Amino acid sequence: MGRMRGIHERPAGLTYRPELVDVDEERSLLAALAAYDFREVRMHGQIARRTVRHFGFDYDYGSFQLTATDALPVELHEVRQRCAALAGLPATALAQALVTRYPPGSVIGWHRDAPAFGPTVVGLSLGSACRLRFQRGKADDRRVYEVELAPRSAYVLAGAARSGWQHSIPPVPELRYSITFRQLRAG
Ligand SMILES: O=C(O)CCC(=O)C(=O)O
Numbered sequence: 655m656g657r658m659r660g661i662h663e664r665p666a667g668l669t670y671r672p673e674l675v676d677v678d679e680e681r682s683l684l685a686a687l688a689a690y691d692f693r694e695v696r697m698h699g700q701i702a703r704r705t706v707r708h709f710g711f712d713y714d715y716g717s718f719q720l721t722a723t724d725a726l727p728v729e730l731h732e733v734r735q736r737c738a739a740l741a742g743l744p745a746t747a748l749a750q751a752l753v754t755r756y757p758p759g760s761v762i763g764w765h766r767d768a769p770a771f772g773p774t775v776v777g778l779s780l781g782s783a784c785r786l787r788f789q790r791g792k793a794d795d796r797r798v799y800e801v802e803l804a805p806r807s808a809y810v811l812a813g814a815a816r817s818g819w820q821h822s823i824p825p826v827p828e829l830r831y832s833i834t835f836r837q838l839r840a841g
Pocket residue numbers: 752754762767777778821823831832834
């Protein structure tokens with residue numbers, strides 16, 4: 655905290671839950687994730703250092719289209735169940751899973767999650783700790799918040815935290831993976 659400029663305000667709709675998985679579960683998840691076939695992320699013509707793997711639905715960052723892809727692997731069913739419970743949703747509501755691999759020093763820049771997804775996003779952190787930053791408003795009105803994401807912790811972005819605030823992750827100190835689950839927007 656303290657390094658971001660602006661008025662400190664906790665985003666409504668942000669939930670943080672330490673130790674959603676235990677150390678043994680984290681170890682086996684990390685071993686499974688290490689074998690996944692991660693793909694590059696190209697945004698605005700730039701290739702990011704983080705890489706991703708989608709399950710359920712594939713999101714094309716260029717065309718903003720969702721297409722059905724490989725089903726969620728069995729080793730991620732239990733964590734989806736826990737993430738859904740944390741968000742008060744049935745597991746099947748979390749139809750899309752995004753596994754992101756952050757090598758040391760990689761980031762995700764300021765953004766709001768795509769409107770193609772529903773109103774709740776749940777994320778699980780594995781490996782390195784990192785900071786998750788939030789901002790909304792400009793200049794004198796800028797509101798900021800920062801939460802440390804410990805390994806094995808989960809967060810929920812709902813309400814304003816999902817739709818009103820932007821979020822970003824500054825350079826991760828060590829290798830980190832996140833598994834984020836999303837709903838598809840109804841209708
Ligand atoms: O790695 C994370 O926990 C956040 C990733 C994120 O913000 C996103 O994929 O939209």
